[in-house]
Amino acid sequence: MDYFLTEDQQMIKELAAQIADEKVVPVRAELDEKEEFPWEIMKVLAQSDMFGLFIPEEYGGLGAGALELAIAVEELSRACVGVSTTYAANALGTYPLLLFGSDEQKNKYLPDIASGSRLVAFGLTEANAGSDAAGIQTTATLDGDEWVLNGTKQWITNGGEAEIYTIIAMTDKSKGARGASAFVVEKGTPGFSFGKKEKKMGIRASITSELVFEDCRIPKDNIIGKKGMGFIVAMKTLDHSRTGVGAQGVGVAQGALDEAIKFARERVQFGKPIISIQAVQHMLADMATEVEAARSLVYSVARYVDSGAKDISKVSAMAKLYATDVGMKVTTDAVQVMGGSGYMREYPVEKMMRDAKILQIYEGTNQIQRNVIGQALIKEAASKK
Amino acid sequence: MKIVVCIKQVPDTSEVRINPETNTLIRDGVPSIINPYDLHAIEAAVRIKEEGSANVTVLTMGPPQAEDALREAVSMGADEAVLLTDRAFAGSDTWATAYTLAKAAETIGFDLIICGKQAIDGDTAQVGPEMAEFLNIPHVAYVKNIEKINGGSLIVHRLMGEGHDVVEASLPALLTVVREINEPRLPSLKGKMRAKKVEIKKLSGDDINADGSLLGLNGSPTQVKNIFAPEVKKDRKMLEGSPDEQIESLLSELKTLKCI
Amino acid sequence: MIIKVDVDVCTGCETCVDSCPHTAIVMEGDKAFINEYCQVCRICLSTCPEGAIKEIGESMQKKQDDFTAYKGVLIFAEQREGKVTQVALELLGAGRKLAEKLDCSLSAVLLGADRGEADELIKWGADTVYISSGDELRHFNDEPYAAVLTSLIKKHKPEIILAGATPIGRSFIPRVAARLSTGLTADCTSLDIDAETRDFLQIRPAFGGNIMATILCPNRRPQIATVRPRVMKKGEFDEGRTGEIIEVDASGLDSRTKVLESIKEVSEVAVNIQEADVIVAGGRGMGGPDGFKLLEELAEVLDGAVGASRAAVDEEWIPYSHQVGQTGKTVCPKVYIACGISGAVQHLVGMQSSDIIIAINKNPEAPIFNVASFGIVGDVFEVIPLLTKKIREAKGL
Structure with missing residues (x-):
């Protein structure tokens, strides 16, 4: 589906996808197996200016917003959520400085963060x-x-x-x-x-x-x-980072869906590729629909954040909640479509399923997200009276 | 230091298929890419720039759409881009290509020229050394490491099949580089943004003071007579029967030929 | 490209004569003249106070003036550490065939080796050997090699020149071709003569090895080609053959490159695969690294090496050092067993001169069968283990 990305956003998507496919996919299984910090990939991301994406131009960044960051995080997550977590946590650590830092603090830290020479x-x-x-x-x-x-x-x-x-x-x-x-x-x-x-x-x-x-x-x-102000700093930071976690859910789900479709076309049972079996098609259809719905929500919320809106808590919680639940469900279903193969480490979907689980837990469990949404509903209803 | 990197836009030959009926190449839908060896040349130049100071100009000869290759090179860190484009260049073989690129390099000015070792569509590896001859400068081919550059010379390692030579060359010089020299970087976002806006300088045969009789087809001593697919070996034997029988007959054939 | 004196502008001041490092400028009457020793170094261009010395290009589509003066086949005999290399013997084999078709002589150039090696070249088929044993030629260096070869060509005017498509040949021969304003065809795998026109037919893989092309150089002489090693058959050795050995003066060479050090490092796999008598090679049809284990077992009972197509290497089933074909190694074993390899031209050019080619593939239409001596249409996973077993039995292992 066309999300009417601008030329620059399309460019970011293509470059992030290229990094994911050429630099992350070939090493993701090994990084997972060895529990190895992905320094080589961080260097590639730094050289490609990816760390400067959401940092203002005056500090050496590209001055882009939540949508651009979400697009980059989504593409990286399609390949490996371990890598995208490292990348996104850097943004999470940077938001307090970006949103509340003094000029001195910004001048001191943001240029190094933008260039990727120092992680946060x-x-x-x-x-x-x-x-x-x-x-x-x-x-x-x-x-x-x-x-x-x-x-x-x-x-x-x-x-x-x-x-x-x-x-x-x-x-x-x-x-x-x-x-x-x-x-x-x-x-x-x-x-x-x-x-x-x-x-x-x-x-x-x-x-x-x-x-x-x-x-x-x-x-x-x-x-x-x-x-x-510490608590406010923390909450505003999380408000901004949640779309990124949502984007991780979209990315991992997309990655798992791609693998499941590829496998279903190749795997022959009962004399035909299993993708021709309607029960499999229905699973894939649900997975694809959920991925698209999650992406639509994440992109819409990211655009809302970028519009400068102040009341982003509720919608960013929704994006995180829905997209990460989709991430968990679609990766689980991808394992199911691929059966025994899906469960084996030879294929990437078992890792995607393990990776997806954290998205429902970190940066506020999905139960906390529901609390945030629920409280916002109460507040909204009260203010209408 | 002024570095000129010569690149070529090529069809991705690993995607090319043959139409078995007509024995012709199917080029439809084959993507155009920067010749993979040239990416290493760009990387080598950009690293020299990062380690000291240099101005990197990428140069290509080709039709207007070769601009894409130049912009990609800029997105990797090249400073300027020059497109040699003129209908008179059409039909150039390696001699005429080298002559044209040499004239252009002369016009642009350089201390060092870096080329990929060969292009994957032609696999000739001739244009670099021929260019060096036209420019009357030394060259080192198959370079896998640029050890150092100091003032008027540089020290490089060139592959020699059974090892490598450490070679010193005086500047100006031309190098052709192999894959082992480095790992080309991906473009950067700022590079891509710059590439979108960068002005591609276009030069014609007149702009580089080329002798018109030496350009394109006129300047090409070689011609392609025909292209064809390899022939069928006439004396081949297809071995029939069950796998057991096939192998038995294979073994008896090999015994007759005293191969086993 | 040539350097010429514009006689209408030349005042006969002789300033240019001494400037030429190659003594190529002489006075003819009261005007300067540039003879065939010219190396197109262009030093004289700036010395003429009148600007009478000019670079002149000639269109390559017009027959060159002294076109018919060129005769004979000349090969460049590469040496390493003073010993003539295999490729030189292969060039003698190929060169002899061309010389017979053209009814001309076959000569060789040997730089930086001793006379004993020149004798070898004669025994392997050369009629004449031009030799220069100078120290500065012992180790390969582009500019001196190009200079000596160019002046020999200018003097003896051979019709055809062959050199190995090795790192050496592919590095300096282009300089020679550029200097002589003539064509050069890279990495030929087959050579022939057009009986009618006497044109040299230079056949090579084109387009990433997807197809073959025949290249001509119809209007310029000499016609130069580099030839892929291990493709041509060596010349015939004859202990009693005689020929002429001519010493070439190669003094006063200068070079702007200098070899500081030469380091040997030989990949064992590469040697293994290029020297093996039997190669068992696999392609995409082997399905994965496990399929290659079957090939290793077969190679082991045959004392052979394992090769692979680009597809298998791209899939990372086996390292690149095993790759046979256009972008890998060229091999010429006694027996080549191609298993699950479809036979793209890119692979064929690396192995088709093997003595016996056995192809095993489930697709009877696979192009690999076109070059095979023996073809087996069947499932590699069934045929190969069976073959291994039967050979093991036959050998009593």
């Missing part, structure tokens, strides 16, 4: 603060001209490999959610180290680590936005 990670989740972000226990206390950070962040994508970290920590525990603030911390700062590297079910090319802060002292100016 976002540190919100903790052992006791998953869906309930207000349960954060990492603290930041002002001591003279420095903030002193203490605590441990858990399951942080790009942890250890990234050079720049945007961290949410409590500056006033008594105020609950209003007592959180956002900070930027650089790798190598004394008192900042990396804990255990997680072993995961899927997205094994991406790295997920603990961040450990033990009397880690950072300059006073490293606070992002104002003191006490």
Whole structure:
């Protein structure tokens, strides 16, 4: 279907697809098997200016928006969600600086992020603060001209490999959610180290680590936005990143659908290719319809975000919720269409199915997305009265 | 340093099929690509530019649609693009092509010329060395590594079948490069945007002061007499029967021929 | 392309005469004249105060003036480390056939080797060997090689010149052709003579090896071709053959390239496949890496090597070093067993001069059967294990 992409958007799509097909597909199984961080691919993405996509031109980026980022993430996810997670988590970590950073912070960090010379990670989740972000226990206390950070962040994508970290920590525990603030911390700062590297079910090319802060002292100016705004920074960041996660769902579903169709045309049972069997056709038809619906929603929401709209929480949650559920369902169905072959590591769909599961969990579980949507519905209904 | 990279737009010959009835090439729907070896030449030039400073001009001879190949080269990092286009160039063999490219390189000006080792549609590997002769400059063919460039000379490694030679050449010079030299990058987004807008300089035979009698068909000493598919071997034997019988007769044939 | 003095402008000042490094400018009467020693180095162009020395091109579509003065076949005999290479012997074989058809002599040029090697060339079929043993020619270097060969050609005017399509031949022969303003056909796999016109028919794979083309150079002489190694049969060795060995003076050569070091590195697989007496090769029809295991087993009982078509290499079933064909190796074993290979021209050009070709393919229409000595239409997965088993039994393994 034609989504009326502009010439530039079409160009981004083609280049991202070329990177996915030529650089990611040939190595994805090996990266998954060895749980290896995809540095070579990150270098290709950097050289191709992909890291600068959504960063304003004044900081060396291309000044594009959520739709362009979604298109790039979708194409990469078609090949490997482990790789696209690494790429998208970089954007996630950058949004706090982009949305709330001071001019100094932007000048200092954004050019390196745009060129891909420094990777970024976002540190919100903790052992006791998953869906309930207000349960954060990492603290930041002002001591003279420095903030002193203490605590441990858990399951942080790009942890250890990234050079720049945007961290949410409590500056006033008594105020609950209003007592959180956002900070930027650089790798190598004394008192900042990396804990255990997680072993995961899927997205094994991406790295997920603990961040450990033990009397880690950072300059006073490293606070992002104002003191006490941490929770708002986190929520606005997630509002912006959700379309990207949705795009991952669309991409992985498309990848699985392509594989299932290819296989069904070649696999002969009962004397004919299985694609000629109506039961298989119906499964493929449902999968294709769902992929198209998910893409339409993700692109529409991305365009809405790019229009400068403020009330994006509800729709971005919808895009994330629907597209990632489609990702899970279509990858599962692709395994089913391919039967025993689909279950084997020789074919890519079992990995896609393992990868797809995380999309329903990270950056707000799909149950939390429903909460966001539900609360927005209540608010809207109330305001109509 | 001024580098000229010569490229060619070719049909993707791995996609070409033969019509078995007419013995002619089926070129319909075969995509046009930059000759794969030339991508390595572009990459080599762009790396020299990144490591020091250089201006990279890509040069091609061909019809107006060869502009696409030039724009792709710009999207990989070339600075300028020149299209040699003139109906007088039609029918050029390697001699006439090399002459024309040499005249153009002279017009553009250069310290170093880099070409792919050969084009996949012709596989001749002749245009580079012939160009060097026309320009009266040294050349090194089959280069797999550019070790260093200092002032007036460069040191390269050239493949020699059973190993490689380390060769020093004085500048200006011409190199033809093999796949082993590097891995060509993909285009960048900024490069693609620049490529969309870059002005493609078009040069005709007059613009490069070429001798009209040496261009195109007039300047081509060789001619293609005919093309054909290989013939059927007359003495072939098809072995019939069950697999068992086929193999038995094969083995007895081979024994008669004293092959086993 | 030639350099000429415009006699109407020349004042006879002789400034140019001393400028020529090749002593190609002489005074004829009171005007300068450029003779056949000219290497088109263009140094003289800038020295003439009157601008009387000019580069002049001639259309290639007009018969060259001294067209009929060219006679004889000359081969460039490549040497490595002082020893004549196989390809030189193959060129003698091919050159002899052409010389017979043209009723002319066959000569060879040998640079940087000793006289003993020139004797070898004569025993293998050369009537005359031009030899230069100079130290600067011991190791291949483009400019000196091009200079010596060009001046020999200008002096002796051979009708046809053959060189190996090796890294050496393909690097410096184009310079010679450019300098002589004549045609050059690359990488020929078959050569012939047009009986009527005496034109040299140069046959080579074209278009990525998808089809064959016959190339002519009808109006210029000499006609030059590089010839693919391992395709032509060697000349006939005759211990008692005699011929003439002529020393060529090759002093005063200069070069703007210098070989600093020469490093040997030989791929074992490449040697293995090019020297094997038996090659078992597989294509797309082998289905995958497992299919190639069957070929390895067959190759093992035959003491042979495993080859592959481009399709199989592209699928990454086997490394590129095993590839036979236009973009891979050219092989010429005693027995070539092509399994599940359809036989695209691109593959055929790399193996069709094998002594015996056995083709196994399930498609009776596959072009591979056109070049086969023996054809088996059947399923490779059935035929090959059976063949391996029967050979093993026959050999008592």
